[in-house]
Amino acid sequence: MNALLNRPRLLSALLLIATLAIWELATRQFSLSALVLPPPSAVAVSLWSGLASGYFWPHLVSTLKALLLGLAMGSAVGLLAGMALAESELLERVLKPYVVVSQVVPKLALAPLFVLWFGFGMLPTVLITALICFFPLMENTLTGLHQVDAQRLQLFRMLGATRLQTLLQLKLPTGLPAILAGLRVAVVLALVGAVVAEFMGASQGLGAVVITAQGMMDTPLMFAALVLIAAIGLLLYQACLMLERRLLRSHHFVVSEISQVAQSGSKL
Secondary structure: OHHHHOOHHHHHHHHHHHHHHHHHHHHHHOOOOOOOOOOHHHHHHHHHHHHHHOOHHHHHHHHHHHHHHHHHHHHHHHHHHHHHHHHOHHHHHHHHHHHHHHHHOOHHHHHHHHHHHHOOOHHHHHHHHHHHHHHHHHHHHHHHHHOOOHHHHHHHHHOOOOHHHHHHHHHHHHHHHHHHHHHHHHHHHHHHHHHHHHHHHOOOOHHHHHHHHHHHOOHHHHHHHHHHHHHHHHHHHHHHHHHHHHHHHHHHHHHHHHHHHHHHHHHO
16 A cells, blocks of 8 residues: 555556546436536547547647747747846836736737737737746746845856856856746646637637537537647646756756855855
């Protein structure tokens, strides 16, 4: 029993199997209509049929394209904006309230406007996804860069380091864990943003499949699309964790070197 408890992946798999089994038995025992809640077996058949026939693949590719483009655009702009605000107190005081207000506005309210301005297709989905990804990266970058130790910052100034050198060699390595945490949040929100944007005006994508299935009252197809969305989210999140572990190895090495230099400088 103790060996079993020490295997979280096995426990997680067993929990999934138990949940699916209970779901299957409940739908059959209470004779629930597949229109209300299809059994997992019906969802699996719909999923396999859609993948084998090629129905899901264009939608899957469309969602992934919009997701990755929006994530890359929003994360890059958020990272640069966070760096700019962290480096300029005046800029932070002037622009931060407007950034916060822009995030308070629900993105669903902007989706119809983006469709009106940019038409149907992938562009509105990419823009909404980028807007959703922007704030986590900006906020975490700003927070991470502000957490630099004052003694280390003072040491860099004493050594004559330029602002750019201090940013690249001290602030960014120190703030890397916070920045990567923001990326993890952005990855999850990016998928939500892409799918929700596809609800509004996309002709392709897994969000469009959900709307189409709803119109046809094909609940198993809707659940099959949701399974694919969940699978994409889990894979991207795991990829983000792998990237984080790899980058943080070098981060610990760089931070330890900075600490050693700071300690030797303080002794002097």
